[in-house]
Amino acid sequence: MLTQLKIKDFLRDTEVFSTLEDESLERLSKNAIEINYSKGKLLFVAGDKAQHFYVVKSGWIKLYRETLDGNMAIIDILSSGQIFGETALFESDSYTYSSEIVEDAGVIAFPLHDLQKEFRTNNALTFAMLEYVTSYSRRKEREIEHKTLQSAPQRIGCFLLRLVPSTTSGSIVIHLPYDKTLLAARLGMQPETFSRALNKLKEATGLHVKGATIEIENIDRLIKFTCSACSSEYPCQDKCN
C-alpha cells in the first residue's frame, strides 16, 4: 500500500488529476503499478488491444504512427505528468498510436477498466478529463498552424521559446530535452534540415549553440523572428504545442 500512496500523491501533482478529490485518486490508484523501462522499449503498437492507460513519471516517451510506405509521424513526445493511452476507451479498446521509450522512463499503468468505471459516476473526473483533452486539441490546432505557416527555423525558434522558463532573467541558457534527430522528427523535418535551420536561426537571432546547450543572448530578437508567423502572442507557453 505504500506504493499506492506514492502513486496517489504523484497524481495530485499532474495537470489532469490535480483537481480531484482524495477518494477519486485513491480508487484510480488502487490497481495501478509503477514500471521502469529503458530506452528503446516499445510499450505498445497501434491497434493493440488496450488494457491500461499510463501516466509518465519520468523520462521521455514517443507516441507515433507509421504509414504503409514506411514513414513515421510523431503524435507527441511526453514527459513527467502527461498521460497517454486513455483514448483507447473511445476507440473500441485499441490504441490508436504506438509508444516507445526514447529516454529511460518510469510510467504508472492504470487499468482502463477502472477509469471507465470512474467515468460513469465521477463527474469531476470526466470534467477534468474534458478540460485536458480540450486543451490538447488547442495545442494540436496550433501545431497544424505552425506546420502551415512557419518556416523550419521559426518552428525551431518556437520550440526553444517554449523551453524558456517564465521567470526570464538576463542571458538564458537552455538544454534540448532529447536528441536532435528526434526533435527534428517532432517538428516535422529531416535531421539535415534541422541542422541547417538551426544555423539560420543562429545567424538571424544571435543564438549560441554548443551541442544540446543553447544560449539565447537576445530573447526579443528571437521572439520577433519566430512569432511573426504565429497567431499567438508570446508568451504562449501552454497554448502552443
Place this chain on the structure above:
Amino acid sequence: MLTQLKIKDFLRDTEVFSTLEDESLERLSKNAIEINYSKGKLLFVAGDKAQHFYVVKSGWIKLYRETLDGNMAIIDILSSGQIFGETALFESDSYTYSSEIVEDAGVIAFPLHDLQKEFRTNNALTFAMLEYVTSYSRRKEREIEHKTLQSAPQRIGCFLLRLVPSTTSGSIVIHLPYDKTLLAARLGMQPETFSRALNKLKEATGLHVKGATIEIENIDRLIKFTCSACSSEYPCQDKCN
C-alpha cells in the same frame, strides 16, 4: 416554444448530443435561438468575449486564426450537426479562433452559461462531450500526419475519398462542398498548387474533373495512390479529418 421543440429535435440528431436524455436536451435548448447568416458574415473573432456556443444547422462555417504578418490558418470548416465556440468555457471565456460564414448558414446559438451549468451536474453530457473532443483530437492528429507525410495531390485524394459515401456503387460522382480556393486553404496549400495538384491526381488515378464535379472511375487506383502515405487504412472516414 415551438422553435425550442424543433431545436431539441435537431440536437437529438447531432453526433455530440444524440445520446442525451430528453430533459437534458430541453434544458440546453431552453434559451437557444436560431439565426440565419449569409455568406461573408463574421460571427466572432479570436479573443472576443464568448457568450454563446453554436451548433451548425446548415451551410458552411470557417474557423480560422490570423498571424501577425497577415497569414491565415484554417482550424476547421464545419457543416450541419457540428458545434463550435464551446471551448471558450476553458479559455477564460474567450474564443480562440475567428468564425466566418462561407456559405449561407443557419446556426443555433446556446448560452455558454447554460452549458457550463449543465456540465456541473450532468455527467452524461460531460462524457458525451469528452468523447466528441477526443475524436476531434484524433482527427487533428491525423491532419498533422497528413501535412507531414502526404504530397499535395495525395492530400486532395484523401479529401475526395472522404466525400465518397460508404455505400460505394460502380462509378462514383462527387461534388466539392465549397469553392476550390477555400478547399486549398483547408488543405494547407495555395490555390495555384491546388489546381496543379488536382491535375496530377487526375493523371495519376484517372479522375474526371468538371468544375466542382468529380468522377472517380477507379477508386482502387485512387486509394492506392493516396493512402500509401497514410497510417490509416481505407476506409478511414470518420477517423481522418
Place this chain on the structure above:
DNA sequence: CGAGGGTTTGAAGTGCATCAAATAGTGTGG
C-alpha cells in the same frame, strides 16, 4: 583505440510558393 550512432556539410533534385497573366464562370443591370 575503435565501433557506432548522432550530427553536420555538400551537391543535386523536387515540390510548393510566388508573381504575373490569361481564361472560365457567375451574377448584374440594361
Place this chain on the structure above:
DNA sequence: CCACACTATTTGATGCACTTCAAACCCTCG
C-alpha cells in the same frame, strides 16, 4: 437575353525551402 464586371480558376515562369543521397565529422562508450 446580352454585355459587363467581378471573382474563381488555371497556366506559365521563376525562385526558394526542404528533401534526398552521399560522405565526412564528432562524440561517446565499450
